[in-house]
Amino acid sequence: MSDGQADRRLVLATRNAHKVVELREILRPVLEQVGLELVGLDAFEGLEDVVESGVTFADNALLKARYAAAATGLPALADDSGLAVDVLGGSPGVFSARWSGPLGEATGLSRDEANNVLVLAQLADVPDGHRAASFVCAAALVLPGAEPGTVGEEIVRHGHCRGVVAHQLRGTGGFGFDPLLLRPDGRTLAEHSAQEKNAISHRGEAFRALGADLTHRLGQLR
Numbered sequence: 236m237s238d239g240q241a242d243r244r245l246v247l248a249t250r251n252a253h254k255v256v257e258l259r260e261i262l263r264p265v266l267e268q269v270g271l272e273l274v275g276l277d278a279f280e281g282l283e284d285v286v287e288s289g290v291t292f293a294d295n296a297l298l299k300a301r302y303a304a305a306a307t308g309l310p311a312l313a314d315d316s317g318l319a320v321d322v323l324g325g326s327p328g329v330f331s332a333r334w335s336g337p338l339g340e341a342t343g344l345s346r347d348e349a350n351n352v353l354v355l356a357q358l359a360d361v362p363d364g365h366r367a368a369s370f371v372c373a374a375a376l377v378l379p380g381a382e383p384g385t386v387g388e389e390i391v392r393h394g395h396c397r398g399v400v401a402h403q404l405r406g407t408g409g410f411g412f413d414p415l416l417l418r419p420d421g422r423t424l425a426e427h428s429a430q431e432k433n434a435i436s437h438r439g440e441a442f443r444a445l446g447a448d449l450t451h452r453l454g455q456l457r
Contacts, residue, residue, distance in 0.1 A: 248299035248313035292373035300377035370396040374441035394440030
């Protein structure tokens with residue numbers, strides 16, 4: 236719940252520390268303009284993890300942002316992002332984060348590692364001309380409602396990052412499927428610097444699109 240300090244915070248509905256750092260950088264101009272600090276769910280006590288039961292990226296982004304806004308009484312952001320491989324019919328899609336299921340635990344790999352290994356295995360015999368894929372992101376802003384525990388206005392913007400799935404993991408930057416998506420410049424997202432990645436990524440595109448909405452709505456809170 237909000238306190239004297241929390242009313243200057245904007246909640247990003249995630250426990251992924253990498254994502255918080257990335258979004259702070261992407262939204263730096265907006266955050267400085269509106270005078271708010273971006274924090275993740277771990278900055279608050281007693282918040283639960285939201286089950287991502289939606290069937291679209293926008294559904295899941297809104298589920299998370301609505302919960303964070305209602306629970307904290309603060310403006311909340313959330314995104315749902317994933318890898319959509321053309322030859323897999325757009326999968327892993329909304330299941331990207333948990334694509335490998337229990338494989339990671341069974342093999343001792345981290346979830347990200349297991350997800351990447353599984354996609355590589357699924358595309359093992361797929362030639363270069365059929366390995367096209369996109370990163371997709373839906374970014375949501377949800378404002379708290381007039382009454383405690385309620386929500387108000389909701390806005391969703393989208394972003395895409397096109398490439399092909401590499402034949403092996405490349406690069407040590409980023410997270411998730413970043414070591415797999417090969418861009419036209421011959422590098423995966425994990426081989427780009429953070430600044431380069433933010434300029435071309437699906438998440439960067441979606442949240443930059445949301446920037447005008449953030450400035451207009453949150454600027455009124457100053």
